[in-house]
Amino acid sequence: xxxxxxxxxxxxxxxxxxxxxxxxxxxxxxxxxxxxxxxxxxxxxxxxxxxxxxxxxxxxxxxxxxxxxxxxxxxxxxxxxxxxxxxxxxxxxxxxxxxxxxxxxxxxxxxxxxxxxxxxxxxxxxxxxxxxxxxxxxxxxxxxxxxxxxxxxxxxxxxxxxxxxxxxxxxxxxxxxxxxxxxxxxxxxxxxxxxxxxxxxxxxxxxxxxxxxxxxxxxxxxxxxxxxxxxxxxxxxxxxxxxxxxxxxxxxxxxxxxxxxxxxxxxxxxxxxxxxxxxxxxxxxxxxxxxxxxxxxxxxxxxxxxxxxxxxxxxxxxxxxxxxxxxxxxxxxxxxxxxxxxxxxxxxxxxxxxxxxxxxxxxxxxxxxxxxxxxxxxxxx
Amino acid sequence: xxxxxxxxxxxxxxxxxxxxxxxxxxxxxxxxxxxxxxxxxxxxxxxxxxxxxxxxxxxxxxxxxxxxxxxxxxxxxxxxxxxxxxxxxxxxxxxxxxxxxxxxxxxxxxxxxxxxxxxxxxxxxxxxxxxxxxxxxxxxxxxxxxxxxxxxxxxxxxxxxxxxxxxxxxxxxxxxxxxxxxxxxxxxxxxxxxxxxxxxxxxxxxxxxxxxxxxxxxxxxxxxxxxxxxxxxxxxxxxxxxxxxxxxxxxxxxxxxxxxxxxxxxxxxxxxxxxxxxxxxxxxxxxxxxx
Numbered sequence: 280x281x282x283x284x285x286x287x288x289x290x291x292x293x294x295x296x297x298x299x300x301x302x303x304x305x306x307x308x309x310x311x312x313x314x315x316x317x318x319x320x321x322x323x324x325x326x327x328x329x330x331x332x333x334x335x336x337x338x339x340x341x342x343x344x345x346x347x348x349x350x351x352x353x354x355x356x357x358x359x360x361x362x363x364x365x366x367x368x369x370x371x372x373x374x375x376x377x378x379x380x381x382x383x384x385x386x387x388x389x390x391x392x393x394x395x396x397x398x399x400x401x402x403x404x405x406x407x408x409x410x411x412x413x414x415x416x417x418x419x420x421x422x423x424x425x426x427x428x429x430x431x432x433x434x435x436x437x438x439x440x441x442x443x444x445x446x447x448x449x450x451x452x453x454x455x456x457x458x459x460x461x462x463x464x465x466x467x468x469x470x471x472x473x474x475x476x477x478x479x480x481x482x483x484x485x486x487x488x489x490x491x492x493x494x495x496x497x498x499x500x501x502x503x504x505x506x507x508x509x510x511x512x513x514x515x516x517x518x519x520x521x522x523x524x525x526x527x528x529x530x531x532x533x534x535x536x537x538x539x540x541x542x543x544x545x546x547x548x549x550x551x552x553x554x555x556x557x558x559x560x561x562x563x564x565x566x567x568x569x570x571x572x573x574x575x576x577x578x579x580x581x582x583x584x585x586x587x588x589x590x591x592x593x594x595x596x597x598x599x600x601x602x603x604x605x606x607x608x609x610x611x612x613x614x615x616x617x618x619x620x621x622x623x624x625x626x627x628x629x630x631x632x633x634x635x636x637x638x639x640x641x642x643x644x645x646x647x648x649x650x651x652x653x654x655x656x657x658x659x660x
Numbered sequence: 661x662x663x664x665x666x667x668x669x670x671x672x673x674x675x676x677x678x679x680x681x682x683x684x685x686x687x688x689x690x691x692x693x694x695x696x697x698x699x700x701x702x703x704x705x706x707x708x709x710x711x712x713x714x715x716x717x718x719x720x721x722x723x724x725x726x727x728x729x730x731x732x733x734x735x736x737x738x739x740x741x742x743x744x745x746x747x748x749x750x751x752x753x754x755x756x757x758x759x760x761x762x763x764x765x766x767x768x769x770x771x772x773x774x775x776x777x778x779x780x781x782x783x784x785x786x787x788x789x790x791x792x793x794x795x796x797x798x799x800x801x802x803x804x805x806x807x808x809x810x811x812x813x814x815x816x817x818x819x820x821x822x823x824x825x826x827x828x829x830x831x832x833x834x835x836x837x838x839x840x841x842x843x844x845x846x847x848x849x850x851x852x853x854x855x856x857x858x859x860x861x862x863x864x865x866x867x868x869x870x871x872x873x874x875x876x877x878x879x880x881x882x883x884x885x886x887x888x889x890x891x892x893x894x895x896x897x898x899x900x901x902x903x904x905x906x907x908x909x910x911x912x913x914x915x916x917x918x919x920x921x922x923x924x925x926x927x928x929x930x931x932x933x934x935x936x937x938x939x940x941x942x943x944x945x946x947x948x949x950x951x
Contacts, residue, residue, distance in 0.1 A: 310783075
């Protein structure tokens, strides 16, 4: 037999399998990141990337046991629900928990046992990679293909004067929308770099701000400070009471994809270069108080830090948890987590900060001891 | 291993992905157009290597009948190999000539494919991963995430039309590559299988590809078809090859023949050399005849 033609015939197949291998190695499927949320004595956290769990807040022994998981495997009513990933913080409001998922839709669940009160899926165009916003009567969320939905949170019927099929905006919505404190205005950011303020009463546009880079997250710090980070390395602070006037335009070293911790007019946030910045928003143009390379390895800081016990707790993608002095930016201690990674915001609760990893582990950081310990979670399905 | 991957990323992958994003900016922020232009440019840049590979493949196919004849006539593996090498020398064919350029193009094609896939950033995690590959140049940084629709098609999700096009263009490329030089039934069967199995295989893969990756594959195949026709021609439509191979240098051949020297047999007809086992018979066949 002649060997060469056989070898030639094998080459396309080899190429084919190499492509497949490359695809398998490099694929970044949506897996989600969701920060733990506390409501009184209950904590809601991602038990896995596509499951939300409710459990009593960990006690002094740093242990808890899961009360319910959504979607529940043994509940016929929840069979077939696939979330694929949870990116937005669940919102606890009244007797319900409102939850958005990447491809499973938006849900209202009972706080008590995680049963579905209502679900929106077929009505939604695109995926939801941000969270939901809730006002006294309404619920709003956006989708990756640029549709903004505003519904009555009691029964998910479309809010008055809003289009049933969603309001089309100029780009994908990855950040959770935000209602103003009085519920009259809705702020929506797009990956095209626009931030729009809509009058909730009639969905008319109140004002628009344009950043030159995508806006993947945002936070309303108080009535006059709307924090808008952008992938163009800038963090903008707008004054919503002045038609979105830019009061601070700060250039960081890399992408900013996180909201800040905020106290006494100072905003603390990190960027993808591993730096953390402290901006004094009470000063006229947002004076930079300090900057510190918290992650010496240069790991991306993807999650919002939290102020607890007089320290700033920062988590990076290494993953590691850093205890930082908020006055100077000096790192007091760094604790590697040795599992998966952290993209979710750090949550402050009581005297501790809680960090959730992408593989469903929950850690508790104790600023008084400068230590981090994993919460022992029982009752995992 | 990780050093090799890092080097691959630094030298091939990162420049490619940034070039792709630059094209996206130049081509009116249309990522579909950027994919098309990017694929064509990269294939043109690697054309010299492709040309060598296609010529070598063609030459290999041309000498297949002679090699088949040698295989029939000679049973001694060493002698058979010598005869085959002689044919290679006479024809100016390097049996590994088609492998070298292929190996050279391989990492580039992999990087091309992966660059398109990553730039699509089909999930928030993918966009984050993309950030690690971008140059710190304002327009590049500000160009992501990319516009994900092209002629009414969402480039991030699968598209049935693109799956069909992947199958059809892969078939056309295979059909214009494989010629009728197969000398045995087995080879012919192999070629036929390749012609039909490859498109099916890739169409199957394309079911899971984002449409943007399928678009890359379709354009890549169309360019491949054009190269095949340019090198092999298309006899059914009376198209002559544009890129004809250079004839082997006679002087060089003579030198090689001399160096092959001791094989004075090189100048003798193959059939005359077959004396040990009888004409057209192998040792095994002879053994079988013995009682």
